[in-house]
Amino acid sequence: MPTPAQPQHQATLRQPVSFGTWLLLMGVWVLLIAGSMIFSVSQIHARTTELMREGARNVFHTIVAARQWNADSQGVYVITDKATSANLHLKTPDRDIVTTDGRQLTRINPAYMTRLIAQAIARNSNLQVRIPSLKPINPLNAPDDWEAHALLSFEQGGSEISALTTRADGNQEFRYIAPLKVVASCQNCHSEQSYKIGDVRGGISISQAYAPAAAAARQEIIQTALRHLLVFALLAGLSYALLKQLRRRWAETEQSLNAKVQTEKMASLGRLVTGLAHELDIPISVAVNAVSQGKLCSETLCRQLEQDEIPSDALRQGLSSLQHNANQALRCLHRAESLLQGFKHSSLGINQEESRRFDLAELITDTLQPLHDIYQHCAEIEVICPPGTEMSGEPGLLEQIFTNLLRNSVQHGFKDGARQGSIRIEVAALEDNTLRISYADDGAGMSAETLTHVFEPFFSTCPDSNGRGLGLYICYSLVTTRLGGSVRCDSLPGGGTHFLITLPVSLNNPKNQ
Structure with a gap:
C-alpha cells in the first residue's frame, strides 16, 4: 500500500570549510609534520650510530684477521729501529736475531703488532685502538671502567658492545669493544696464564670522536627540516588558495541560490494567495448571496409595510427568511475566518x-x-x-x-x-x-x-x-x-x-x- 508522501523541504547550501576549520586542519598538519620530523631525526641519529658501529666492527675484524695471520705464522721479524723496538714482554729465546749482513731483527707477536697497528691508525685518523684484558701482560693494556665492565659481560657470554660516552674534556666519543677468544695459536705466548681454548682473553676496544659524525648528522637534519618546511608551506599555501577559491565560488553560488529562493518565494507566495482566495471564495460567495437575499427580502418587507398591505403571516415569514439569511451569512463569515486561522496555523505554527x-x-x-x-x-x-x-x-x-x-x-x-x-x-x-x-x-x-x-x-x-x-x-x-x-x-x-x-x-x- 503506498505510503503518503511527506511534504518536500527546500535544500540549503552547505557552507564550505571556514577559516577557523582551515586553521584547525593546519594545526593537525603541523602535528603530523612535527611527528614526521621527530621520526626522521631519530632515524638520522640511529643511522649515524649504526654507521659508526659498522665501521668499528670492520676495523675489529681486520685487526683480528691480521692477528690470526701473525699467530699462524708464529710471529714475524722486522728490522729494529727507533719506531720498532724489541717487545720486552715477549719471553722467547729467539725474540731478537741478527741477519748475516748484520741487521738487528726483533720478533713481532700478535699483541705487539696490534699496538703498532693502533699507533699507525691513530696517526692517520681519529680512531683509538686498544687491546684491554682483565689479565694483561703489558700494564698499558689494563682496562678502564667501561672496558672492564664490557670484558666481564664477555665472560658471561656477551657479544660486542657499543655506546656513546663523554670524555673528561666534555666531548662525546663513540666506543666499541668486541671479545678476543683464545685459539690454539695463542698458547705460544699465553700458556703460562692458564687460558683454555675458547676463553675470553681480552678484547679490542675502538674509540672514535663523535663530533665529525654529529656535524654530518646535523647537516642532514637541517636538510630534512628544510624539506619538511617546504612541504608544509606548499600544502598550507595550496590549501589556503583552494579555500579562498571555494569561498568565492560559494559566495557566488549562495548569491545565485538566494536569488532563486527569492524568486521561488514570490512564486510560492503568489500560489498561496491564489489558493487562499480560492479557499475563501465559496464561504464568501455564499455569505454574499445570503446577504443579497436578505436585502431583497428586507426591501420587499419595507414596501409592504409602507403600503400597509402585509399580513402577519407574511411578516413572520419574511422575518424568518431574514434571520435564516443572516445566520447563513454569519456561518459563512465564521467559516472564512476559520480558513484564515487555519492558514495561519499551518504556515506559522502559532496558536491563536x-x-x-x-x-x-x-x-x-x-x-x-x-x-x-x-x-x-x-x-x-x-x-x-x-x-x-x-x-x-x-x-x-x-x-x-x-x-x-x-x-x-x-x-x-x-x-x-x-x-x-x-x-x-x-x-x-x-x-x-x-x-x-x-x-x-x-x-x-x-x-x-x-x-x-x-x-x-x-x-x-x-x-x-x-x-x-x-x-x-x-x-x-x-x-x-x-x-x-x-x-x-x-x-x-x-x-x-x-x-x-x-x-x-x-x-x-x-x-x-
Missing part, C-alpha cells in the same frame, strides 16, 4: 484560537451545515459518531480538515457534481486514549502515482481548475504538526478514496506542551 472542550459530533454537524450547497447536488453524507464524544483543543483545526476533505471529494471524487456518490464519516474511540476518524467516499479514486503525491503542497491533478493543491497538504500539516496525530490515504481508480486519521483525545499542540 483558545483551547477548549467540544463535542465532536456537534463540530462535524456545524462544519457540514454551511457546506450543504456545495455537496447537496452530488453526494449524500452519513456521519457515525458516538454521542458525548468530547475532545480538548482547537476545534477550528478539525473544522478546516473536514472542510478540505469534503471539498476534495466534491471536486475530484465526484468531478464537481458530474458524478453522484456518498461520503461516510465514522468516529471510533480506541483503547489507547486516541480517536480514529475514518473519512471515505466512493468517488473516482486516484492512481498509484497520484497517491504518492497526495499530501504534497501545490500538487493538483486539475491545474486548469480553481484548485491549487493546498487542501490535502493543509490537512496533513494540521494533523501531523498541529494535532500530533497521523493520517493515511488509500485509494484505487474507480474505487473511491479513504482517509484514516488517528488523533489523541487531547488535541493540544505537542510543541506547545
Whole structure:
C-alpha cells in the first residue's frame, strides 16, 4: 500500500570549510609534520650510530684477521729501529736475531703488532685502538671502567658492545669493544696464564670522536627540516588558495541560490494567495448571496409595510427568511475566518484560537451545515459518531480538515457534481486514549502515482481548475504538526478514496506542551 508522501523541504547550501576549520586542519598538519620530523631525526641519529658501529666492527675484524695471520705464522721479524723496538714482554729465546749482513731483527707477536697497528691508525685518523684484558701482560693494556665492565659481560657470554660516552674534556666519543677468544695459536705466548681454548682473553676496544659524525648528522637534519618546511608551506599555501577559491565560488553560488529562493518565494507566495482566495471564495460567495437575499427580502418587507398591505403571516415569514439569511451569512463569515486561522496555523505554527472542550459530533454537524450547497447536488453524507464524544483543543483545526476533505471529494471524487456518490464519516474511540476518524467516499479514486503525491503542497491533478493543491497538504500539516496525530490515504481508480486519521483525545499542540 503506498505510503503518503511527506511534504518536500527546500535544500540549503552547505557552507564550505571556514577559516577557523582551515586553521584547525593546519594545526593537525603541523602535528603530523612535527611527528614526521621527530621520526626522521631519530632515524638520522640511529643511522649515524649504526654507521659508526659498522665501521668499528670492520676495523675489529681486520685487526683480528691480521692477528690470526701473525699467530699462524708464529710471529714475524722486522728490522729494529727507533719506531720498532724489541717487545720486552715477549719471553722467547729467539725474540731478537741478527741477519748475516748484520741487521738487528726483533720478533713481532700478535699483541705487539696490534699496538703498532693502533699507533699507525691513530696517526692517520681519529680512531683509538686498544687491546684491554682483565689479565694483561703489558700494564698499558689494563682496562678502564667501561672496558672492564664490557670484558666481564664477555665472560658471561656477551657479544660486542657499543655506546656513546663523554670524555673528561666534555666531548662525546663513540666506543666499541668486541671479545678476543683464545685459539690454539695463542698458547705460544699465553700458556703460562692458564687460558683454555675458547676463553675470553681480552678484547679490542675502538674509540672514535663523535663530533665529525654529529656535524654530518646535523647537516642532514637541517636538510630534512628544510624539506619538511617546504612541504608544509606548499600544502598550507595550496590549501589556503583552494579555500579562498571555494569561498568565492560559494559566495557566488549562495548569491545565485538566494536569488532563486527569492524568486521561488514570490512564486510560492503568489500560489498561496491564489489558493487562499480560492479557499475563501465559496464561504464568501455564499455569505454574499445570503446577504443579497436578505436585502431583497428586507426591501420587499419595507414596501409592504409602507403600503400597509402585509399580513402577519407574511411578516413572520419574511422575518424568518431574514434571520435564516443572516445566520447563513454569519456561518459563512465564521467559516472564512476559520480558513484564515487555519492558514495561519499551518504556515506559522502559532496558536491563536483558545483551547477548549467540544463535542465532536456537534463540530462535524456545524462544519457540514454551511457546506450543504456545495455537496447537496452530488453526494449524500452519513456521519457515525458516538454521542458525548468530547475532545480538548482547537476545534477550528478539525473544522478546516473536514472542510478540505469534503471539498476534495466534491471536486475530484465526484468531478464537481458530474458524478453522484456518498461520503461516510465514522468516529471510533480506541483503547489507547486516541480517536480514529475514518473519512471515505466512493468517488473516482486516484492512481498509484497520484497517491504518492497526495499530501504534497501545490500538487493538483486539475491545474486548469480553481484548485491549487493546498487542501490535502493543509490537512496533513494540521494533523501531523498541529494535532500530533497521523493520517493515511488509500485509494484505487474507480474505487473511491479513504482517509484514516488517528488523533489523541487531547488535541493540544505537542510543541506547545
